[in-house]
Amino acid sequence: MPTSRVDTALLATAWLLVCTTLFMLVAAGHVGAPLWLMLTAHVVLGALIQRHAKRKPAPAISPPRPLQSLNASLADELAGIGRLSFDPASGRHRWSREFCRIAGLPPMTAPDEACLEALMPQGLKQMRVTLARHAKDRETYTVEFEIENPQLGTRLLRARARNMFSPEGACEQVLMVVRDVTEDYSQVARIEEARAAAVREAEEARQQANTDALTGLANRRSAMQSLDREIMRARQSGEPLALLVFDVDHFKAVNDTHGHAQGDLVLAEMGGIIRRQKRDGQFAARVGGEEFLMILPGADGRAASAAAERLRLAIDHGTRMADAPSVTVSVGHAALGPGDTSLTLFARADEALYAAKRGGRNQVRLAA
Structure with a gap:
């Protein structure tokens, strides 16, 4: 018999015995006659309590872990992006661990003025000029700036930026997702160089033919x-x-x-x-x-x-x-x-x- 049906039968029996005992007490006016019934009811109830005490609760099934719970730093690393923010009022920058990797800096390097000047001798001005031009934009926009990577030299970074506004409409913060696009530009430059070389060769061939x-x-x-x-x-x-x-x-x-x-x-x-x-x-x-x-x-x-x-x-x-x-x-x-x-x-x-x-x-x- 399944566990739930056994429990139901024991419980019904126990209540039946208790009710019968109470009825006999009221009818006889003394407690001697139904004593065996009371003992039997207690035995049945005890067995039922002991049975429930021995049963182990079924382990709860954990829901699948959502994708959003992945470690943000790992996700950024896999995507090859870093995060950067700028406070227009204070001029303060903040960046993520992954941005430090892209920039060739030790993890969690603080973006103080000395670090910024060494990292972006030209790029800092490029960035701030673009941010000022888009200071009132409500949609995302593109920012490109150069950095000096200690290991790789001059690199070009491209960011998708979005302004965060206060209730009064002032731009309080600029959030940026940054990617190194140096190789993309290098590939385009190589393609353009190859195209120009082909045009020159064609022109030279035309001139030679004429x-x-x-x-x-x-x-x-x-x-x-x-x-x-x-x-x-x-x-x-x-x-x-x-x-x-x-x-x-x-x-x-x-x-x-x-x-x-x-x-x-x-x-x-x-x-x-x-x-x-x-x-x-x-x-x-x-x-x-x-x-x-x-x-x-x-x-x-x-x-x-x-x-x-x-x-x-x-x-x-x-x-x-x-x-x-x-x-x-x-x-x-x-x-x-x-x-x-x-x-x-x-x-x-x-x-x-x-x-x-x-x-x-x-x-x-x-x-x-």
Whole structure:
């Protein structure tokens, strides 16, 4: 029989005996007759009391421990955060044990003025400027400041801050949850550096693809693209445009007499002279073995003729002064006409170049 049912039966029996005894006492008027009943009731009640005395109470089941009861310091350490507070009225700081770890300080170091100045020579001002700017904010905001970690050097900390206000509306305290974000910024900086390097490499590759390695001038492909753009711009603006095409006189003789290495030296020297002669907005290129061009935006026939003559003289005199065989050039120039494309303009200037060669070389000719 279960324990609860046994207890109930014993209790009922004991009460039945007590009630019967009382009834008999009242009916008989003396105590002798029901004495055995009283003894029996006492025995039953004693057995019931003894049974309850021997029973052990069931252990109480403890409720599961709530997550909020975890040690706050351990939770902060696991999250990699520290806690910091600031009293605007007194200027007093307080911080947690975990903040000391982030800052590289011994545990529970007091944030006195000397400690703050050593830890945040620049960051203290950064922090207080930001806090003053957000002094009336009711929502959380971000604060970033630098510290000097004794082991790791300069570190950047980021805090989520919240102002605590008095009933009168005064900011009594600023609570901050702080995290070291130095590595985050370093990673961003590395990504930006890699991106910038990729852009530089792409630009260098583009320049190499469009540049003549020997002279440092643009190559033929880049020159024709630029000529197309300048023709379109001249059509839209109505401004004049001229093209010079020039060629080294007797360049084969230079190679045959002095060797190809000296011929390359002549071309490299010419590249330097042409770059120095080129004005802002003008474009120069090597378009063949010893053939070059120069695009002159805004130049009419007279200006183009003067530029061509100036270039011819510069190459004649410049190569005489260089440690390379001296050379001359023949120059042809043409002005953009109503029906010209880049190809027809180049062809007309090139024809003027060959007219200069047929006329005796080392001279300038205007296209028909």
